[in-house]
Amino acid sequence: MTPFSPVYTYGILCGITSLVLLHLWSLVRFRARTKGLPLPPGPRRLPFVGNLLNVPSSWKPWVGFRHLAQEYGDIVYVEVFGRPMLILGNPDVMLEFLDKRSAISSDRVPSPLIELTGQGYNFAFIPYGQWWRRHRRAFWQQFHPGVVPRYYHHQQSITRDFLAKVLHEPTACQELIRYCLSAVALKAVYNSDMHSLADPRLSVIEDLFVGIREVTASMQLLLDFCPSLQYLPAWTPVIGKFLKKLSASKAPNYHLIETEYADAKARVESGAIDHSVVSNLIQKLDEVRNKEADLMNEEVQIAKGVAGVAMEGEFDLLVTFSTTEGFFVAMALHPEVQRKAQAELDTVVGPQRLPDFGDRDSLVYINAIVKESLRWHNVVPLGVAHKTIEDAELRGYFIPRETMVVPNVWYCVRLIAVATRACMHDHRYYAEPERFNPDRFIRDGRLHADVLDPSNFVFGFGRRKCPGRHFADAGLFILFASVLHVFKIELAKDASGRPVDVKHEQSHGFLSQVTFACITSDALVLTFDRYPENFPCVVRPRSEEAVALIRGSRPREGQ
Numbered sequence: 001m002t003p004f005s006p007v008y009t010y011g012i013l014c015g016i017t018s019l020v021l022l023h024l025w026s027l028v029r030f031r032a033r034t035k036g037l038p039l040p041p042g043p044r045r046l047p048f049v050g051n052l053l054n055v056p057s058s059w060k061p062w063v064g065f066r067h068l069a070q071e072y073g074d075i076v077y078v079e080v081f082g083r084p085m086l087i088l089g090n091p092d093v094m095l096e097f098l099d100k101r102s103a104i105s106s107d108r109v110p111s112p113l114i115e116l117t118g119q120g121y122n123f124a125f126i127p128y129g130q131w132w133r134r135h136r137r138a139f140w141q142q143f144h145p146g147v148v149p150r151y152y153h154h155q156q157s158i159t160r161d162f163l164a165k166v167l168h169e170p171t172a173c174q175e176l177i178r179y180c181l182s183a184v185a186l187k188a189v190y191n192s193d194m195h196s197l198a199d200p201r202l203s204v205i206e207d208l209f210v211g212i213r214e215v216t217a218s219m220q221l222l223l224d225f226c227p228s229l230q231y232l233p234a235w236t237p238v239i240g241k242f243l244k245k246l247s248a249s250k251a252p253n254y255h256l257i258e259t260e261y262a263d264a265k266a267r268v269e270s271g272a273i274d275h276s277v278v279s280n281l282i283q284k285l286d287e288v289r290n291k292e293a294d295l296m297n298e299e300v301q302i303a304k305g306v307a308g309v310a311m312e313g314e315f316d317l318l319v320t321f322s323t324t325e326g327f328f329v330a331m332a333l334h335p336e337v338q339r340k341a342q343a344e345l346d347t348v349v350g351p352q353r354l355p356d357f358g359d360r361d362s363l364v365y366i367n368a369i370v371k372e373s374l375r376w377h378n379v380v381p382l383g384v385a386h387k388t389i390e391d392a393e394l395r396g397y398f399i400p401r402e403t404m405v406v407p408n409v410w411y412c413v414r415l416i417a418v419a420t421r422a423c424m425h426d427h428r429y430y431a432e433p434e435r436f437n438p439d440r441f442i443r444d445g446r447l448h449a450d451v452l453d454p455s456n457f458v459f460g461f462g463r464r465k466c467p468g469r470h471f472a473d474a475g476l477f478i479l480f481a482s483v484l485h486v487f488k489i490e491l492a493k494d495a496s497g498r499p500v501d502v503k504h505e506q507s508h509g510f511l512s513q514v515t516f517a518c519i520t521s522d523a524l525v526l527t528f529d530r531y532p533e534n535f536p537c538v539v540r541p542r543s544e545e546a547v548a549l550i551r552g553s554r555p556r557e558g559q
């Protein structure tokens with residue numbers, strides 16, 4: 001058969017006709033699905049790659065997404081390699097689609113990143129369905145608002161231990177924050193103690209962070225849209241190095257979960273009684289022990305996974321850590337906020353004791369600082385993407401099933417937190433969001449219900465909303481109140497004794513950490529890093545009474 005033979009030509013024509021018919025047929029089917037509704041507005045799509053070139057892949061993609069929103073509106077539709085994506089840029093539309101209609105918008109986009117970072121056990125990334133529901137239920141039973149007070153004691157005593165350690169070693173403040181949060185999680189989840197920075201589990205946790213810190217939104221999108229890239233060899237420029245770093249987290253991750261679970265199980269089986277998350281889960285296994293073996297195996301898997309997520313689902317710890325780090329930087333940059341907080345603490349708590357959870361309702365300004373910290377340094381600027389499970393209509397637009405939904409939380413939090421929703425349209429407020437200003441949440445000496453709460457956005461949406469939020473919020477409260485009660489947080493000094501000039505920034509990763517440019521007096525940029533060794537804050541005790549208070553506070557159990 002030559003290239004010009006009739007059979008050859010006929011074959012080609014048949015092929016082209018079939019492709020055209022297939023395309024027309026899928027168009028007709030798509031039209032039938034849309035019921036005449038248009039897709040949401042968005043940039044023009046190119047053949048095959050779609051909007052690949054329009055999806056922001058540069059520094060801080062949430063800024064790029066905001067530009068798309070400014071051009072196309074609150075609901076922007078793009079497609080990359082035929083896969084649909086919706087970008088929501090307005091708080092009302094986020095709540096409408098992801099909260100109120102969460103029955104259809106709570107799926108996850110399968111991503112190669114999950115296995116690559118050793119997060120296969122993490123139900124945060126499991127598709128919406130029965131398996132996810134069983135994990136979520138088991139997790140919620142250990143972390144709903146009714147049971148979180150069970151952990152207050154650990155959160156409080158480990159925070160006090162943190163104060164003593166910072167007093168002793170103020171230059172290690174940043175590492176001690178990581179220690180404090182990891183120790184609380186370890187105690188609450190496995191009833192296991194962590195006593196110092198030398199604990200080897202801390203470096204395991206640090207290794208976990210290495211992988212996730214590498215995940216930028218653009219890399220995530222690239223891998224999500226072209227999963228086969230994960231099989232590229234390690235020597236491949238850029239992607240190979242990225243993949244290698246990700247996989248460094250995998251082994252330590254599983255090791256930590258398995259070892260801690262086995263230790264906790266041995267304790268439970270020896271009859272020791274504690275109320276840690278994992279022992280509660282193991283005790284619950286008794287309910288299914290005599291039923292089918294498969295069911296039992298599944299329940300063990302769920303218990304391990306739930307404990308693993310609560311302990312170091314690398315995401316949670318890093319988010320809480322970055323929020324706390326942002327708080328320290330905010331305090332150093334805003335001494336007036338510190339003074340106000342300390343005046344409140346002096347009045348409500350007084351110099352004779354440290355704050356505790358019983359003070360929470362009276363510490364209005366501290367509560368506002370917690371809210372403002374969550375808003376100001378918004379660690380998950382694009383939330384965690386959801387996916388739709390069926391075709392939907394949103395404000396007159398057709399949203400196809402399997403659309404990835406990205407809420408640009410950074411944009412909405414930056415805008416709304418200045419005051420009420422109406423202020424989103426008020427240009428006078430647009431300059432304000434960069435300022436750390438807890439007063440924006442207070443009216444007449446109380447937290448004001450009309451001011452939109454950042455928790456409604458930074459913890460995500462609907463059925464996927466962060467189930468660890470009450471635990472995280474309690475931990476942030478006790479840590480911030482205790483630190484401010486006894487310490488002054490100041491900017492570090494340069495060699496000539498002048499405070500370094502610090503500019504707060506957000507890193508461009510999926511989890512956006514605190515970065516800062518420290519500028520010396522001769523205007524030389526010292527550091528501009530995501531995780532600099534040079535924490536630009538110095539922490540010192542407020543007074544001799546504060547030192548006595550820290551030293552006299554109750555030591556932790558087991559010490």
Ligand code: HEM
Pocket residue numbers: 123124125136139143309310311313316317319320323379380383384385386458459460461462463464465466467468469471472
């Ligand atoms: C400041 C601290 C925290 C922030 C800002 C935060 C934020 C988030 C966000 C944005 C999501 C995704 C929600 C969505 O898909 O719409 C999430 C999910 C999740 N978070 Fe948190 N989180 C924090 C702390 C924690 C802590 C301490 C824990 C564990 C004790 C935790 C456990 C989880 C879990 C298990 C999920 C997955 C939920 C699911 O997919 O069903 N988080 N979090």
